[in-house]
Amino acid sequence: MTEDVNKYLSGLKKWKFELKKLREIILDCGVKEEFKWMHPCYTENGKNIVLIHEFKGYCAILFHKGAVLKDPENILVQQTENVQSARQIRFTNLLKIEELEPTIKKYIQEAIENEKLGKKVEKKKTSEFKVPKELEQIFCENINFKTAFKNLTAGRQRGYLLHFNKPNQSKTKISRIEKNIERIINGYGLNDCICGLSKRKPNCDGSHKQLEKNK
Structure with missing residues (x-):
């Protein structure tokens, strides 16, 4: 765990507990924690896998290549119509994160495997x-x-x-x-x-x- 991420989380006025829980879930998947684009980012062999960030109305885990995930639960969100690759899972409370923990880990493992296989988003x-x-x-x-x-x-x-x-x-x-x-x-x-x-x-x-x- 990085000190930059600790400072980021401790400075949050909203979504602090939700993002701390997401951090815990993501780190349990064996990825490396870094701090990029002013947010906690998690990588595998130097490849960006997911990022966590906060907005006024929700917090989210963002999959950098979410467009190639299977998404059987239909929970991935395209932030805007112009976003080609990334996809979010959005949350508005800690309980929902806890309920979806197994699913979140499953999606992260798929994202890691996709990177290993060299899957790319057709842009x-x-x-x-x-x-x-x-x-x-x-x-x-x-x-x-x-x-x-x-x-x-x-x-x-x-x-x-x-x-x-x-x-x-x-x-x-x-x-x-x-x-x-x-x-x-x-x-x-x-x-x-x-x-x-x-x-x-x-x-x-x-x-x-x-x-x-x-x-």
Whole structure:
């Protein structure tokens, strides 16, 4: 058990006992405990298996490749329609976690076995993601921006396309695109660190907020 996870759990104001129980169940499956993305993460031979996290209305165990689990109990939840790989089991009380303990362990063991077998989630190709007409228009007006976008990695392109497509209103889509033009031209992904302070580059861990406080 890691000290970072101990600090994380002790600092929770909600779902503390539920997440402690999930931690106990997961560790009983023989995985390694780490602290990634500011949450307890559990791995097998360096491969991410599950993560536990909390939200306002529920806490959850997240399977990184939950899309390939069989899910005979029909308890896995796709967090949003844009999430391709991960799946959650959600909880709102400790009793439910205790009731599902055998099932949780069964799903974790299957996830571990899937990693050993090298199972992969069949993800949509970047070319299958919708390019909003607002982005196409700005591409026509700014060829350097279009070139920079096409030079991004496939994952970074998908992240931006999901971000730009999410709003319903055209003006909101345009605002999101314009806000990220410079970031894209500089080769950064939507969640990449641009301040240089992040301890988990290239991802941003919120360290830039220190700069904002000092202004």
